Amino acid sequence: MCDRVGVLYAGKLVEEGPAADVFAKPRHPYTVGLLRCLPRAGRSKETGRLDTIPGSLPLPGSIAQGCIFAPRCKLADERCLKDAPPPYRVASAHGDQMARCHYHERAETLPRSTDEAPVPAASGEASPLALSARNLSKTFRVGDEDVRAVHDVSLDLVQGETLGLVGGSGSGKTTLAKLLLGLVSPDRGATLELDGASLPERVTRRSGEQVKSLQIVFQNPDSALNRAHSVRRLIARSLSKLAALHGQAKEERLRTLTEAVRLPERYLGSRTRQLSGGLKQRVAIARAFAGDPRVVVCDEPTSALDVSVQAAILNLLADLQRERRVSYVFISHDLHVVRYLSDRIAILYLGRIMEISRAADVFDGPQHPYTEALLSSAPALDGARAKRIRLPGELPSAADPPSGCVFHTRCPRKIGDICETETPPCRDAGNDHAIHCHIPVDELRALQRQES
């Protein structure tokens, strides 16, 4: 989108230059660190942990001397602590690039802060089913209209696997999450099973064991955490409620749980309003894990966080999954974030699953035309991007969805009247990959190869 980019740290412009050059050869260690935190195309929990930036932003005015990034910079030396770096300017491929770093020529040699060892994958293959949902629909009555937020969704989740849910705003991701959690009741005809046993639709009808087994982490931890309570009290409450622990046993579990979510002990006495977004999200994750859940639904848990904190939370979720064989339904509108953590991905549009496949296959194709458009608009930092597909028009109202294929009003690959009149079939693209489209899989593949 931008021709030039500026990178701000603690109120200072630490790097600035042509976007292509800053991304290809960043010259400030902070920029280098930020880029390494991002789950780039092709990265997943199996390829390695994401890097993070250690420490946190300095308080305003707390660094009177030297480079403001020095406390977090692994290249810092005596000179950095003494002399604030001036803006160094170099001529790069597309224009002038500026970086406030004494060692800007070797910024990219910044050592990693997080061990890159891959998180061993949950194999998925031989694992039993953890959660199964069939024919989930949800219609909200709004005024005199019926809003069909989720339409006939069926999905399975095996133990230790992550199913990513991707879709634009209003595609029904949160409603689907709430249906699984029993926080809203589905329309007639749905069935839910947890570990092979029938799961009541409403959370109020579920057993204590079922409630603790199925937990949620929201995008905004503030909505779930009482700001006036201390971190200790919030986690302890969940341990009493979900794990029925008291006294010494509760204290011990509180310690192991806060260690597991990498929440430093010094924060236990803090009120949540005093915590940063990343720390609050760790408290929310600790609470969700208090009763050793089988399935955790993560509804955009990192979209309110900066990329370094996001990387730390994604690493944490991957570690917890490996340690506890918990399954995730991981919701995000960011395909690369979803790809990083997911074993399988489902793409939602107007409350319907358009495509579902193993995570790598979503990128390799063939893709549903909506997925294709989503992928083309995902930011590629290495400059290698397919032509961006801009979808015409607005998202239709869920109260009045288009006939036939609900995507037909915006689909760049629409083949004719059939798209407007008939619900598309579910086509098998092999390897557990299903695409709902009138175009046969081979044709779709050929069309997409031709244009890539």
Ligand SMILES: Nc1ncnc2c1ncn2[C@@H]1O[C@H](COP(=O)(O)OP(=O)(O)OP(=O)(O)O)[C@@H](O)[C@H]1O
């Ligand atoms: N309680 C409700 N009452 C009426 N309509 C609702 C309600 N909750 C959701 N909807 C509608 O259902 C549709 C799906 O909403 P939902 O919040 O599930 O989407 P989403 O994919 O989570 O979106 P976002 O990415 O913005 O979080 C939208 O059209 C929304 O307006």
Ligand code: SF4
């Ligand atoms: S001047 Fe020193 S501390 Fe500051 S960013 Fe450069 S190497 Fe790091």
Ligand code: SF4
């Ligand atoms: S069925 Fe038709 S309108 Fe729908 S995605 Fe396929 S080509 Fe596009």
Ligand SMILES: [Mg+2]
């Ligand atoms: Mg949502």
